[in-house]
Amino acid sequence: MTEYSRMAKGNYVVSGGTLGVSAPNVKVINLPFKPDFVELINYTQAATPANHGIPFAWWDASVPPLLISGVNYDTVVDVNTSGTANNTDMVKVGGGISVFSGGLSQQFGPAIQVVSIAKSTSPTIITLAAGHGLSVGDTIVLRGLFQSSTTGMPQINGIPFTITAVTATTVSINWDSSGSNYTALTGSPVSAFLYKVLFPFLYLPEDNVISAITLGNSTTIQTTMYHNFEIGQEVAFRIPNAWGTVQLNSLPNVIIPGSPVYGYVTSITDNWTFVVNINSSAFTAYTDNIAVASVPGLTFPQVLSVGDVNSGGNVSGLTSTTLYPPPQFPTSTNRVGTINGPAIRGAFVNNTSQGFIIGNAASRVDASSWVGGSNGDVMEWRAYYHDLSIP
Amino acid sequence: MLILRDYIISAASDINAGGGGNGFNPTNLGLTDFSLVATTLDTNNAYKFMSGIEGMDRFGTGPVRSAYFMLSSTELQSDFDQLGASGGISFISQWNYPTNASALPSEYGSVANIRILTSSEAPVARNAVANALGVLNDLYYNTVLGKQAITHINQDGYSMNLIYRDPYYSGMLAQNATLAVKFAQAQAITQDTAIRNVLSTRLSNLGV
Numbered sequence: 059m060t061e062y063s064r065m066a067k068g069n070y071v072v073s074g075g076t077l078g079v080s081a082p083n084v085k086v087i088n089l090p091f092k093p094d095f096v097e098l099i100n101y102t103q104a105a106t107p108a109n110h111g112i113p114f115a116w117w118d119a120s121v122p123p124l125l126i127s128g129v130n131y132d133t134v135v136d137v138n139t140s141g142t143a144n145n146t147d148m149v150k151v152g153g154g155i156s157v158f159s160g161g162l163s164q165q166f167g168p169a170i171q172v173v174s175i176a177k178s179t180s181p182t183i184i185t186l187a188a189g190h191g192l193s194v195g196d197t198i199v200l201r202g203l204f205q206s207s208t209t210g211m212p213q214i215n216g217i218p219f220t221i222t223a224v225t226a227t228t229v230s231i232n233w234d235s236s237g238s239n240y241t242a243l244t245g246s247p248v249s250a251f252l253y254k255v256l257f258p259f260l261y262l263p264e265d266n267v268i269s270a271i272t273l274g275n276s277t278t279i280q281t282t283m284y285h286n287f288e289i290g291q292e293v294a295f296r297i298p299n300a301w302g303t304v305q306l307n308s309l310p311n312v313i314i315p316g317s318p319v320y321g322y323v324t325s326i327t328d329n330w331t332f333v334v335n336i337n338s339s340a341f342t343a344y345t346d347n348i349a350v351a352s353v354p355g356l357t358f359p360q361v362l363s364v365g366d367v368n369s370g371g372n373v374s375g376l377t378s379t380t381l382y383p384p385p386q387f388p389t390s391t392n393r394v395g396t397i398n399g400p401a402i403r404g405a406f407v408n409n410t411s412q413g414f415i416i417g418n419a420a421s422r423v424d425a426s427s428w429v430g431g432s433n434g435d436v437m438e439w440r441a442y443y444h445d446l447s448i449p
Numbered sequence: 450m451l452i453l454r455d456y457i458i459s460a461a462s463d464i465n466a467g468g469g470g471n472g473f474n475p476t477n478l479g480l481t482d483f484s485l486v487a488t489t490l491d492t493n494n495a496y497k498f499m500s501g502i503e504g505m506d507r508f509g510t511g512p513v514r515s516a517y518f519m520l521s522s523t524e525l526q527s528d529f530d531q532l533g534a535s536g537g538i539s540f541i542s543q544w545n546y547p548t549n550a551s552a553l554p555s556e557y558g559s560v561a562n563i564r565i566l567t568s569s570e571a572p573v574a575r576n577a578v579a580n581a582l583g584v585l586n587d588l589y590y591n592t593v594l595g596k597q598a599i600t601h602i603n604q605d606g607y608s609m610n611l612i613y614r615d616p617y618y619s620g621m622l623a624q625n626a627t628l629a630v631k632f633a634q635a636q637a638i639t640q641d642t643a644i645r646n647v648l649s650t651r652l653s654n655l656g657v
Contacts (some may be wrong), residue, residue, distance in 0.1 A: 062625075145563075162451065163455040163458060163572060164572055164573065164574045164575075166574070166577075169576075189642075199505065199577065201577060201578055201579040201585075202578075202580065202581070202583060203578030204581035206581065207581040208581075209583065210581070212474065212581075213554060214477075214577070215578070216474065216577065216588070216648075248582070249579045249580065249581055249583035251579065259459075260455055260456075260460075261455060261456045261459035261460055261636065262458060263460075264459045265459065265460055265461060265462050265463065267565065277462060285494075294462075294641055294642075296462045308641075308642060309492065309493050309642055310492060316494055318493075318641075318642055335639045354467055354472055354473065354474050354475075354476050355465055355466065355467015355474065355475065355476055356465060356467070356474055357463065357464050357465040357467075357470070358463070358465070360462045360463065362460065362461070362462050362641060363460070364638070364641045380519065404521055405460075406460055406635070406636055406638075408452070408635070408636070410526040412547060444538070
């Protein structure tokens with residue numbers, strides 16, 4: 059029985075989280091297969107048992123989740139409670155161990171009702187119900203942001219945003235919604251929903267929507283999603299008339315007809331902000347104060363990578379792996395390597411991947427314990443794909 | 450094909466359709482959307498894929514312009530059928546070309562300087578758009594491209610290998626064969642000005 063089975067193991071040091079106090083960071087394990095069984099051994103918690111520690115955990119794709127009080131649970135854990143006494147507990151579906159396969163675009167999470175959005179300069183803060191489960195770095199799309207048929211914030215419907223900050227009931231996005239054409243959303247409008255884009259960066263750097271432009275001797279661009287650019291990246295702009303700064307557009311070029319106008323990234327401020335070497339001092343100011351009546355057919359201002367220095371070829375000096383250093387994204391902070399090797403310069407990074415995720419939801423009974431451990435713990439994982447499973 | 454499809458919708462720039470009348474953003478595809486994107490690519494000096502088809506003395510046919518290709522979903526075919534005529538342009542079914550000699554098997558028809566190829570594998574984001582009443586619509590990615598827009602590069606000196614191992618070699622019990630495709634490939638947009646994704650919704654939900 060070894061025709062199709064797969065086995066893999068590895069270990070890592072847990073990042074983030076404090077034992078019994080806060081959750082660790084979500085851990086993504088990329089594998090060349092999607093496992094049907096995963097087990098975890100927290101060596102630190104096994105060696106020095108402490109209250110709320112989880113030394114062992116298991117997940118099996120073949121066992122149906124258990125429904126308890128309206129919530130499905132699928133990850134079984136051993137948890138130290140009342141000192142070092144050992145009990146069993148469970149973690150809800152998606153918050154413990156779960157698998158993923160990011161190979162095709164257009165995969166979305168469930169729709170989440172938008173409760174309200176206040177008008178604000180950037181960032182705009184979206185209020186949701188508690189338990190939204192979203193984190194900084196998640197990419198979302200909004201739809202149906204109407205307070206009435208002619209008011210609300212439909213200007214930002216359909217734009218992908220990478221979340222910049224979260225609280226228990228809010229997420230923040232890069233957008234200035236303080237303009238006169240925006241109306242606050244209140245009372246959970248019937249059409250207003252948010253949903254998570256499960257695999258937003260399969261091919262990098264991606265076409266991106268611009269949320270702000272600062273004019274000057276050089277031009278500072280803020281995007282709605284992680285831009286994933288490296289210094290030296292050549293970029294082009296597509297800015298429709300309604301958004302103001304049309305002089306950045308790559309065509310038409312009034313100086314050299316037929317030759318596109320491109321800029322180069324000269325510095326990176328953060329995951330959403332970068333500077334290009336275009337003197338825009340005399341350009342028209344950027345505006346996102348678009349009338350609601352103009353929304354049907356409204357095309358968004360965009361920036362995209364062009365030229366021969368796309369991030370696919372930029373692999374030097376980054377974290378090495380067994381074979382070769384992969385490209386890492388996003389390009390500013392919290393960088394994570396792709397599982398795919400360096401691409402050809404001028405090509406784009408293929409970031410498709412599969413494997414499993416160790417989530418950051420608390421256990422059901424002991425809500426102060428987390429399957430992912432706490433900062434500094436040594437965690438071993440073992441993942442399997444079986445030839446035969448009954449059922 | 451799916452790799453290139455997802456790569457294009459990730460990396461190429463977008464135009465939201467505004468020529469239709471369904472009130473969503475983007476709207477359903479209207480004649481002006483075809484005209485706008487063809488004009489954009491023309492202005493950007495993109496190369497067309499196909500030369501025109503001269504008119505002939507055959508009932509119900511009409512000449513076809515030289516054209517770019519648009520890759521669309523089969524689910525939009527009913528929308529194309531309902532496109533009327535405006536400003537001298539209209540939808541011409543592939544069956545109404547003066548001659549079908551140059552038509553591709555997946556070709557549905559043409560509008561202005563665009564010939565439409567449809568596929569069930571075209572990218573669609575289900576229920577991604579809503580109006581004020583909460584009515585949902587699907588979001589379609591219609592890629593319009595000139596000849597020089599994209600390429601893929603086969604790496605390491607080998608192209609694509611089709612691997613087949615019969616059951617005898619795949620396992621000692623000879624129960625299962627192995628069939629796989631292996632390739633090392635990178636994608637590149639060779640000319641970003643010669644490609645656009647025209648995002649659209651659908652005129653009506655046909656329950657497809």
